[in-house]
Amino acid sequence: MNLYLIRHGECLGQSDPTHYSNPDSPLSVLGEQQAVLTAKHLSRANLSYVISSPLIRALATARPIADLFNIDWEIRCKRVLEKLALLPRDSQVAMISHGGFGNYFLHSVLGLSFKQPIWFELANGSISHIRFVPNPKDERPDWPLYPPVNVEV
Numbered sequence: 002m003n004l005y006l007i008r009h010g011e012c013l014g015q016s017d018p019t020h021y022s023n024p025d026s027p028l029s030v031l032g033e034q035q036a037v038l039t040a041k042h043l044s045r046a047n048l049s050y051v052i053s054s055p056l057i058r059a060l061a062t063a064r065p066i067a068d069l070f071n072i073d074w075e076i077r078c079k080r081v082l083e084k085l086a087l088l089p090r091d092s093q094v095a096m097i098s099h100g101g102f103g104n105y106f107l108h109s110v111l112g113l114s115f116k117q118p119i120w121f122e123l124a125n126g127s128i129s130h131i132r133f134v135p136n137p138k139d140e141r142p143d144w145p146l147y148p149p150v151n152v153e154v
Contacts, residue, residue, distance in 0.1 A: 002088060002090055002094065002132070002135075003092075003131070003133075004085065004131040004133065005046065005048075005094070005096070005129070005130055006096055006098070006103050006106065007039060007062065007066075007095060007097045007098070007126070007128050008098065008100050008123040008124065008127045009054075009056075009058040009062040009097055010028045010029075010035035010036045010039070010058065010062045011031045011035060011126075012058040013028070014058075017029065024056075025057050025058075026058065027057050027061060028057075028058055028061045032125065032126075035126030036062040036064070039066065039128065040068075041069075043066060043095060043128070044069060047070075048066070048093045049089075049092050050088065050094040050095070051066055051070070051072050051094070051095045051097070052081070052095070053096070054102065058099075059099065063095070081106065082106075082109060082110070085133075090133075103121065103123045105118075110152055111154070131152060132152070133152055134149075134150060134151055
């Protein structure tokens, strides 16, 4: 499976002081442009699923991506990894979320401890490509410098 972890485009809560206290602000003009550019960048990814946080800024980023691939998209916030594991192995998935969620999702995917967190900087409109490797040993037999791994980022 290939997963593209995408941070939502810039929202008014980040760029307009009158919206700083709004936890669910819409995309700014720049954020809307970032959403369209993100969709264009993913145009060759042959996506089969789009998953989004339910907040306005994530949904507004997800819409042009889903529209490009004519996908009825889903909103999933809990147990994302378990749901992803149920999808076909050849799935191409775009998941739109927030910087904080993306950061801790990467911790979960990579098996990193939350006790000493590492911060993954996810800029607005950024894409992190995560590939879940179904048969790591089959893909890299006897590669001492590139050992078999379950996840590639």
